Amino acid sequence: MSKTWISVAPKLVNIPERKKVNGVDVTISLPPYDVPLKATSYMTDDGAVFEFKYRSDDFEKLTTKTHNGVTILYGKKSHRVKEIRMSKDLLQELSSRAGKDASTSVHEFNMDHIDDDFDEVLNLSAAERTLENYRTLIDNVATSA
């Protein structure tokens, strides 16, 4: 199966946030190294997969964390999210809740409720924003389902 990679515009994904750091008002954003360059999605026998590509990510050892049917594959050292996998059971649950087919429900899947379980994955927000901003473009899942 050939993957269609979509180029990610840093301005859409890396949005500065206002925060208080050590008592000082600052805007923070991710270093360019942690922002994905490309993204894609596709269906497998086990469920849906969202994949992210970064500059120079071939050296890295990866580690996984699974919770509630969502598996995140990320760099051991850099904590950059390489893949987000959603199990078939989760897809079915989402589709029965929404009364739609599984592939459509992938696009409407909200990452908010899994955030707390993946706290140590530093750049989850960049991957999440990539999904939000490119949901309409990442239509491989819908077409291949």
Place this chain on the structure above:
Amino acid sequence: MNTRIRKIGDALLYIGTLLMAILLWLIDANFDANGYSSWNESIRELFIHAQGLSWVWLIIIILLFAIGYLLKVFTPSGAWIIIKTLIDDCHEIAYPDHQDGAMHEHRITLYQYQSLLLWPYGKRDWTNKPWYNPWGRKLRPWTGWLVPKVRSGHTTQSLRSVFIANKNRAISEGVCGQAWLNKVAVKPTTIRSINQSSAARRIDQYCKDCWGDPDMVKKRLKDGFKPPLAIAAIPIKVHGEIWGILCLDSVSPDAISESYNNDLSMIVRSFERLLENMT
């Protein structure tokens, strides 16, 4: 030119190594032994004479090593020249409205993280430090430091400021220290302005706004230095770890745009790639 100087440095190191091997053989050889009896008498005399001057050869070899090493260390490699060019490009992107006039008032500096700083040179001369500890009070060579490597422009090359980068939030210094500690790009939203006649309380407030060292700020104000009113720092990562910090600072409070990090992302990625192949 730089490549030629570095090649001369390399050549001196090779010659030094070769002469050292010959000297070790010369010191060890016994020219009166039977093995050398077949040698031409005048050549044997020459070697015996050279053997007597071993210490002179040793001094020559040490000098060759020292000159070769210094030529290599103090001549920037091609990669560093490219990084300097990229930093100048960053300057054009980050400060599009400040390309004429006082370049030293709108700067970009690349800092390298060093877990061990063997000698702080004169870089921390503003700190109120005891005579026996040139790194500063309660600081050690292994505290963790951000050391300036390259700066934009050609009139602003006085690289003096070193910042503490330590996992202890209380001692990490400057916006650079906080960017290193939190592993994100940081830009204080407001930095209150100060000048030479500002009261100590106002200077302390300025330092609080940007995690500055009051001793350093007071010293720089005394020297006629205009304090930056806009500062931003971007972590530079190599092989998944922070290599250093790219710091933007300007005396103009609105010189750094909100999108500075994304505007510079392409260039930052390029020199991260270069650094990856250098380390």
